[in-house]
Ligand SMILES: CSC[C@@H](O)[C@@H](O)C(=O)COP(=O)(O)O
């Protein structure tokens with residue numbers, strides 16, 4: 001079809017190629033196994049989306065949907081597939097935050113944290129926090145800052161998360177991610193590479209927080225508060 005030139009490129013950084021490459025990487029981290037999760041990339045006025053219900057690590061550029069971000073109409077629509085059920089959630093990150101890419105994972109670290117925390121996840125005083133943006137002002141969080149990620153309730157169907165995800169994005173203007181209880185996480189960024197780094201840094205911090213709690217250390221505790229836990233002097 002004529003629209004094939006929208007997804008055929010020798011450029012490794014073309015969004016259709018990047019979605020396939022990154023989903024393989026995410027699969028190897030256990031983030032998009034069993035068809036769950038995915039990633040969408042925005043390139044100018046074009047939004048690239050994966051098909052629904054497919055093995056995300058086996059996708060090829062030909063499988064990609066392309067949407068016009070202004071009209072919200074598909075300008076490339078592979079007939080044998082439906083677009084990802086995450087599409088309305090990805091759109092929330094594009095429309096409300098002006099994101100350049102949005103990642104959705106079913107990371108077990110995200111699911112575990114959603115079970116351990118009520119309304120929001122917090123972690124402080126850990127070096128990896130410095131990989132995350134301030135969002136409402138220039139620059140990145142500092143070592144002494146607290147990272148906060150809101151948690152919303154899951155719904156029976158992915159697309160029904162849209163309203164609560166949008167509410168959380170508006171209620172937490174400093175957040176670059178939203179956790180979905182018993183489901184996973186949405187992480188977005190200004191570009192595909194920033195979204196990738198934010199997702200990696202957040203997943204690291206979620207995993208660390210689970211381990212800290214297992215050792216009786218509060219992830220958002222003050223420096224030194226861990227002394228009462230397992231530390232041997
Ligand atoms: C294991 S099914 C998971 C889906 O319901 C959904 O949560 C998901 O993340 C992927 O949706 P998809 O429509 O395949 O892109």
Ligand SMILES: [Zn+2]
Nearest residue numbers: 036037158184
């Ligand atoms: Zn999902």
